[in-house]
Amino acid sequence: MAHAIKENRMTKLRLYSAKACPFAHRTRLVLQEKAIDFELTEVDLQNKPRAFVDASLYGKVPAIEHEGHRIWESAIINEYLEEVFPEPRLLPREPGRRALARIWIDYANTRLVPAFTQLLRAETRDQEAAGRKALGDVLAFIEREALARSSGQGPYWLGAEVSLVDVSFYPWFERLPAVGRLRDFSIPAELTRLRAWIEAVQARPAVRAIQNPVEFYVERFAKFVKPAATTAA
Numbered sequence: 278m279a280h281a282i283k284e285n286r287m288t289k290l291r292l293y294s295a296k297a298c299p300f301a302h303r304t305r306l307v308l309q310e311k312a313i314d315f316e317l318t319e320v321d322l323q324n325k326p327r328a329f330v331d332a333s334l335y336g337k338v339p340a341i342e343h344e345g346h347r348i349w350e351s352a353i354i355n356e357y358l359e360e361v362f363p364e365p366r367l368l369p370r371e372p373g374r375r376a377l378a379r380i381w382i383d384y385a386n387t388r389l390v391p392a393f394t395q396l397l398r399a400e401t402r403d404q405e406a407a408g409r410k411a412l413g414d415v416l417a418f419i420e421r422e423a424l425a426r427s428s429g430q431g432p433y434w435l436g437a438e439v440s441l442v443d444v445s446f447y448p449w450f451e452r453l454p455a456v457g458r459l460r461d462f463s464i465p466a467e468l469t470r471l472r473a474w475i476e477a478v479q480a481r482p483a484v485r486a487i488q489n490p491v492e493f494y495v496e497r498f499a500k501f502v503k504p505a506a507t508t509a510a
C-alpha cells in the first residue's frame with residue numbers, strides 16, 4: 278500500500294546525500310519506505326559545500342537536518358527516522374527482536390562493509406584473493422546464521438516484514454555485481470537464501486524507485502579501482 282506523503286512537520290527534512298554512497302542509500306531507502314517528504318542536497322564530496330560541513334560533523338554523507346537537529350551516521354539517522362516517523366514500522370516491537378535487528382545492523386557495519394571494501398580496494402593479486410575469501414566468508418555466515426534461520430517465516434532478513442536490517446545491507450548487494458565484474462567475484466550458487474533475499478528486496482517499489490544500474494557502479498568504481506598487480510607489493 279502506498280503511504281501518504283507526510284508534510285505535517287514544521288520544516289521539511291533535508292538530506293545531504295551522494296548518489297554512489299551506500300550509506301546514503303540506506304537513508305534514501307528509509308525515506309522512500311516511509312514516504313517521508315524531503316529536500317535532497319546532492320553533495321560533491323570533492324568540493325563539500327559549507328552547509329553540508331556544518332550539518333555533518335564528520336564531513337560524510339548521509340546527514341540530515343530536521344526540526345533544528347543535525348544528525349549524521351546512517352544507522353543513527355535511520356533509527357531517528359524510525360522514532361519520528363514510526364509508520365510503517367521498520368523495527369520489530371518486541372525488545373529481543375529489536376536487539377537482534379541491531380546486532381545484524383552492527384554486523385553489516387563491522388563485517389560486511391570491511392570485507393566488501395577489502396576486495397574492492399585490493400592492490401595485489403594476494404590482496405584480491407584475501408578479499409574474495411573474506412567476502413565469501415561473510416556471505417556464507419549470513420546465509421547460515423541469518424537467512425536460513427528466518428527461512429519459512431517470510432522473504433526478508435527478519436521474516437515477513439521488511440526492516441532496517443534489509444535496508445542496512447541492501448546497498449552493498451546492489452553494488453556487488455559491479456564489484457563482481459571488476460574483481461571476478463559472484464555470490465556462490467549454493468547461497469540460495471541470500472539470492473532469494475536479494476530478489477525479494479529488489480522487488481520492493483521503494484527499492485526500485487532509486488535503484489541504479491550495474492553500469493553506474495562499474496563506472497564509479499573503475500575511477501579508483503586499480504587492477505590488482507600480479508605479485509604482492
Ligand SMILES: N[C@@H](CCC(=O)N[C@@H](CS)C(=O)NCC(=O)O)C(=O)O
Pocket residue numbers: 295297298299300301322336337338339349350351352
Ligand atoms: N559511518 C558512516 C559512513 C559514511 C561514509 O563513509 N560516507 C562517505 C561516502 S560513501 C563519505 O561521505 N565520504 C566523504 C569523506 O570521507 O570525506 C555512516 O554510516 O553514515
